[in-house]
Amino acid sequence: MAIIRRPAAASPLPEPKAEAFIEGAPDGKGTKSGRGLKRGKKEQIAVIMAPELLDQLDAAAEKMGQSRSALISLAVFRFLNSGQ
Template sequence: MAITSKPKPKAVEPIAADNAAAEAFIGGAPDASKAQPTRREAKKLISLKIAPTLLERVDQLAAELGQSRAAVINLAIHRAVERGLEIDGLGKA
């Protein structure tokens, strides 16, 4: 009996039509806008300090939505920029 190496799995290339369909689906979402970055535009890494109790609430919301912490924070920032932000009842900034 000969000893042979384990066969390497073949790389699967994504189908361009599937990618286009996925992009069209995502772009058709109600919260999609033309101002959102494309896949080619790199996101910037920032540092953010946040109160521990607020971070716990963000993590709870992320778990409820099945999203990451970063996704929830990004969505909140996006909505504030697009729809305005009310601060202590003083209207939208």
């Protein structure tokens, strides 16, 4: 029986190539704007809130069959259209 050498491990991609590879994915395309990361027609932002409020938000989103992001967007939309 012949002894077979283990194949050499693939070297990791250099950082710029790795970024280009990730951004090449259908959901990886994003460009920075002044306010957040732009993905298609929407922008990704960061929101900080109390853990208790986040728990209530997640429970409501699950009950409605929506994502957390969708529920936040709906709440903001309704607030802005209520004339407040």
